[in-house]
Amino acid sequence: MPTYQLKVNGQPREVEATSETPLLWILRDDLNLVGTKYGCGIGSCGACTVHLDGVAMRSCQTPVGKLAESGQAVTTIEGLSDDGSHPVQRAWLEHDVPQCGYCQSGQIMSAVSLLQNSPQPSDAEIDAGMSGNICRCGTYVRIHAAVKTAAKLQANS
Amino acid sequence: MKKLNNNRRNFLKVSAATGGGLLLGMTWLTSCEREVAIEEGTGFKMPPRPDMPDRWSEVNAFVKIGENGVVTIYSPNPEIGQNVKTSMPMIVAEELDVDWQNVVVEQAGLDTDNFNSQLAGGSQSIRKNWTILRQTGAAARYLLVAAAAESLGVPVAELRTEKGIIYHDASGKSLGYGEVASAAAGIEVPEDIQLKDPKDFTIIGQGKKNVDALEIVTGKAVYGIDLQAEGTLIAGIVHPPAFGMELKSFNADEVKQMPGIRHVVTIDAKPGGAEMQWSDVNAFPQLIAIVGDKTWQVFQAKKALKVEWTTTSAGEFSADHRKELKELIESGKADVARRDGDPEQAFEDADHIVEATYSAPFLPHNTMEPMNFFADVNGERALLNGPIQTPEYLRKTVSAVTGLAEEKVDIQLTRMGGGFGRRLYGNFGVEAALISKAIGGPVKLVYTREDDMTQGTYRPDYLVKYRAGLDAEGKLIAFHVRGAGTNGSPVFANRFPAGAVENYLAENLSRESNISTGAWRAPKSNFIAGAEQAFLDEVAEAAGKDPIDFRLELFDRAIADPVGEKNDYDAERYAGVLKEVRVKSGWDESGNQHRGVAAYYCHNSYVAQVLDLSLKNNRPQVDRVVCAVDCGIVVNPEGAVNQIEGGIIDGIGHALYGALTFADGKPEQENYNTYRLIRHAEAPKKIETHFVDNGIAPTGLGEPSLPPIMGALANAMYKATGKRVYDQPFANPTLRG
Numbered sequence: 001m002p003t004y005q006l007k008v009n010g011q012p013r014e015v016e017a018t019s020e021t022p023l024l025w026i027l028r029d030d031l032n033l034v035g036t037k038y039g040c041g042i043g044s045c046g047a048c049t050v051h052l053d054g055v056a057m058r059s060c061q062t063p064v065g066k067l068a069e070s071g072q073a074v075t076t077i078e079g080l081s082d083d084g085s086h087p088v089q090r091a092w093l094e095h096d097v098p099q100c101g102y103c104q105s106g107q108i109m110s111a112v113s114l115l116q117n118s119p120q121p122s123d124a125e126i127d128a129g130m131s132g133n134i135c136r137c138g139t140y141v142r143i144h145a146a147v148k149t150a151a152k153l154q155a156n157s
Numbered sequence: 158m159k160k161l162n163n164n165r166r167n168f169l170k171v172s173a174a175t176g177g178g179l180l181l182g183m184t185w186l187t188s189c190e191r192e193v194a195i196e197e198g199t200g201f202k203m204p205p206r207p208d209m210p211d212r213w214s215e216v217n218a219f220v221k222i223g224e225n226g227v228v229t230i231y232s233p234n235p236e237i238g239q240n241v242k243t244s245m246p247m248i249v250a251e252e253l254d255v256d257w258q259n260v261v262v263e264q265a266g267l268d269t270d271n272f273n274s275q276l277a278g279g280s281q282s283i284r285k286n287w288t289i290l291r292q293t294g295a296a297a298r299y300l301l302v303a304a305a306a307e308s309l310g311v312p313v314a315e316l317r318t319e320k321g322i323i324y325h326d327a328s329g330k331s332l333g334y335g336e337v338a339s340a341a342a343g344i345e346v347p348e349d350i351q352l353k354d355p356k357d358f359t360i361i362g363q364g365k366k367n368v369d370a371l372e373i374v375t376g377k378a379v380y381g382i383d384l385q386a387e388g389t390l391i392a393g394i395v396h397p398p399a400f401g402m403e404l405k406s407f408n409a410d411e412v413k414q415m416p417g418i419r420h421v422v423t424i425d426a427k428p429g430g431a432e433m434q435w436s437d438v439n440a441f442p443q444l445i446a447i448v449g450d451k452t453w454q455v456f457q458a459k460k461a462l463k464v465e466w467t468t469t470s471a472g473e474f475s476a477d478h479r480k481e482l483k484e485l486i487e488s489g490k491a492d493v494a495r496r497d498g499d500p501e502q503a504f505e506d507a508d509h510i511v512e513a514t515y516s517a518p519f520l521p522h523n524t525m526e527p528m529n530f531f532a533d534v535n536g537e538r539a540l541l542n543g544p545i546q547t548p549e550y551l552r553k554t555v556s557a558v559t560g561l562a563e564e565k566v567d568i569q570l571t572r573m574g575g576g577f578g579r580r581l582y583g584n585f586g587v588e589a590a591l592i593s594k595a596i597g598g599p600v601k602l603v604y605t606r607e608d609d610m611t612q613g614t615y616r617p618d619y620l621v622k623y624r625a626g627l628d629a630e631g632k633l634i635a636f637h638v639r640g641a642g643t644n645g646s647p648v649f650a651n652r653f654p655a656g657a658v659e660n661y662l663a664e665n666l667s668r669e670s671n672i673s674t675g676a677w678r679a680p681k682s683n684f685i686a687g688a689e690q691a692f693l694d695e696v697a698e699a700a701g702k703d704p705i706d707f708r709l710e711l712f713d714r715a716i717a718d719p720v721g722e723k724n725d726y727d728a729e730r731y732a733g734v735l736k737e738v739r740v741k742s743g744w745d746e747s748g749n750q751h752r753g754v755a756a757y758y759c760h761n762s763y764v765a766q767v768l769d770l771s772l773k774n775n776r777p778q779v780d781r782v783v784c785a786v787d788c789g790i791v792v793n794p795e796g797a798v799n800q801i802e803g804g805i806i807d808g809i810g811h812a813l814y815g816a817l818t819f820a821d822g823k824p825e826q827e828n829y830n831t832y833r834l835i836r837h838a839e840a841p842k843k844i845e846t847h848f849v850d851n852g853i854a855p856t857g858l859g860e861p862s863l864p865p866i867m868g869a870l871a872n873a874m875y876k877a878t879g880k881r882v883y884d885q886p887f888a889n890p891t892l893r894g
């Protein structure tokens with residue numbers, strides 16, 4: 001099996017896998033970064049969302065071979081902050097968003113990316129930016145409020 | 158009940174090791190160091206985590222106390238997102254009288270000697286454990302006070318506690334719980350333990366954040382699917398593609414050559430002769446298991462495996478399901494579940510008869526975390542760990558199929574990525590145990606989303622026909638409900654409006670199917686509430702009455718002079734939530750919003766909702782939901798509101814979009830590209846929740862807000878479009894089959 005050099009959460013990592021193996025499973029099975037979740041494997045639920053060079057991407061749709069070729073840096077939920085101090089995480093804590101919590105890594109990674117693109121998003125922008133992430137427990141109202149709080153926290157910091 | 162008494166003594170006693178003995182030897186790989194407190198300048202502050210002590214003293218099965226006063230409380234019940242891991246320990250902490258900031262919560266494993274009913278289902282965790290949890294906390298407090306009395310040489314009666322400190326006011330002396338915990342262990346617990354007056358509660362009734370929130374938002378919370386231990390292989394299953402099919406043969410030669418694939422074995426989760434439990438609902442007990450090094454490798458091999466299936470019973474079609482249910486309703490021989498007065502005569506006497514038929518399709522649970530389980534089974538013992546709502550039953554079945562004694566089967570619990578009833582049926586745990594046994598080593602079984610959605614156990618499809626007879630004044634004088642469903646009728650014969658109508662008839666019909674069905678969040682209520690509440694709206698309209706007035710008149714009747722004796726509900730509490738929601742929603746000042754109301758009672762709680770809807774490009778948009786809830790004392794208001802909101806969004810989503818259809822026994826949707834779940838933009842813009850404060854012992858909360866919202870939605874859709882909706886999913890009736 002070929003080996004690939006990746007940059008994950010600021011660290012160089014080497015993995016051995018077939019080139020089409022999705023980044024999702026590299027993170028989970030090879031790098032033990034299990035905060036990135038598997039929900040559908042087809043790019044439809046957002047549970048596996050990570051950042052590639054700062055932009056939200058579905059890791060289940062990112063083959064490791066192509067990723068290594070592109071040289072893009074990967075950030076996972078574990079790389080967002082060590083201690084929950086990222087403004088989006090703080091907003092999530094303030095609004096006590098999670099129920100089961102399983103979708104929330106992906107929700108948070110999508111929200112961070114959304115706020116990078118539009119630091120003060122309108123309701124419609126939040127709707128559009130967050131609708132790729134399913135929450136089966138139905139925490140959408142809280143997620144919506146938390147994104148707004150995060151925008152404020154980010155503006156103030 | 159006998160069991161409860163037995164346990165009641167046990168939990169008060171000083172216990173030996175809790176948290177499961179056998180698994181203690183297992184080392185789980187964790188990705189990062191645990192937790193750090195948050196420091197930041199704006200607004201909200203996460204309370205700092207307490208420092209861990211060097212030494213713990215076990216006070217009872219629920220409580221251990223560190224020498225520095227930090228308290229660990231074990232949460233006994235499975236956590237599926239209903240937040241019992243926060244609310245159950247809150248109840249213990251209240252009576253123990255400790256500072257919540259000094260409490261660390263740990264998930265207990267299955268321990269039937271020490272804990273009562275470790276099951277997540279029927280919204281019963283808090284209701285069934287309320288008194289036990291209070292007594293446990295109070296008993297632990299007593300032991301600590303008694304130990305302090307001995308050490309200070311003063312009578313117990315002269316001591317008081319506050320936030321984990323025992324004070325002797327007369328001498329000005331005080332002792333922390335941590336200083337006396339080790340001495341408390343030998344003390345006898347008295348028969349009668351004083352509980353707090355609810356007036357003095359300082360933790361119960363205060364909003365507390367989810368105890369795992371920090372782990373969740375930092376990606377450190379560990380779910381079953383995340384478990385990794387040295388030497389663990391990954392397993393996947395291949396099951397028949399359609400209900401009514403069975404495995405004939407397969408050829409694994411090619412698959413065994415694929416990278417990382419180690420074993421291909423067959424398993425039988427229901428071997429002849431083994432005693433099964435109610436939770437062993439499973440249409441496909443004979444499976445092929447593929448075991449390999451990595452999840453992706455196993456998923457690829459699953460697709461490549463060459464299998465021949467054979468048909469053992471006819472594959473079903475959704476269009477036929479509906480026809481069959483309709484025929485049953487029209488001409489089937491029903492079981493009469495309840496009859497009051499003379500309904501036939503009353504319908505003949507009626508001035509006006511309203512009649513309507515409602516239906517809903519099969520639904521998969523679709524927990525966000527697909528089914529999975531860790532198992533390590535050998536000839537001596539079985540170690541299992543993972544997401545299960547019914548650990549006690551899983552243990553029994555694993556014992557039955559492996560031949561190991563029950564005490565040799567250890568089950569630990571993880572946080573779960575949703576339950577909704579799916580994890581009541583632990584076939585995936587049994588499968589993991591059998592695969593581990595077959596290959597002789599530890600495995601983690603992981604379902605793909607497709608496995609999860611096509612393997613059962615579904616909410617069955619339902620059809621119900623209602624008739625109501627009104628007299629010339631618009632008074633309801635006759636009511637008839639006739640319900641049919643796959644593998645059971647959805648009707649609750651003794652729920653409202655039974656008891657409020659003189660002449661009443663409830664009938665049940667059922668068809669059998671080879672498709673496995675089971676409980677799904679608020680079983681049966683998840684359909685019948687919406688149907689009934691939409692029908693009552695139509696009846697109120699025919700009677701020329703405001704829909705809330707119309708219902709309140711019926712409740713007045715049920716309060717003043719109830720018909721029959723077996724009515725399930727308390728009409729005053731029922732009317733109470735309806736009156737509350739009327740005020741809080743501004744019902745009587747309605748402007749030009751399209752507004753629907755509904756009220757329902759299930760899981761011992763009462764919920765009324767008003768939903769405002771508008772049409773955006775001809776698509777329904779929910780602008781606001783106002784919800785009044787009577788679930789008795791609200792243990793954790795913050796978590797409670799989250800549950801109510803979740804149930805509302807879940808209910809709206811499934812009523813609008815949810816449908817699993819079948820062709821020749823094969824589920825036609827198998828992932829989220831074809832199965833539609835509600836998304837962020839489709840959720841209500843605003844949800845307001847109001848609790849009725851009545852001091853009654855707490856009742857269910859995880860389910861009751863879901864059923865009625867389907868009715869409120871249907872009624873608002875009628876207001877918006879002028880057309881009544883009868884068949885779910887409302888947004889796409891063609892999917893209905």
Ligand code: FES
Nearest residue numbers: 039040041046060
């Ligand atoms: S797992 Fe990647 S989008 Fe669902």
Ligand code: FES
Nearest residue numbers: 100101135136137
């Ligand atoms: S919190 Fe459970 S899926 Fe979102």
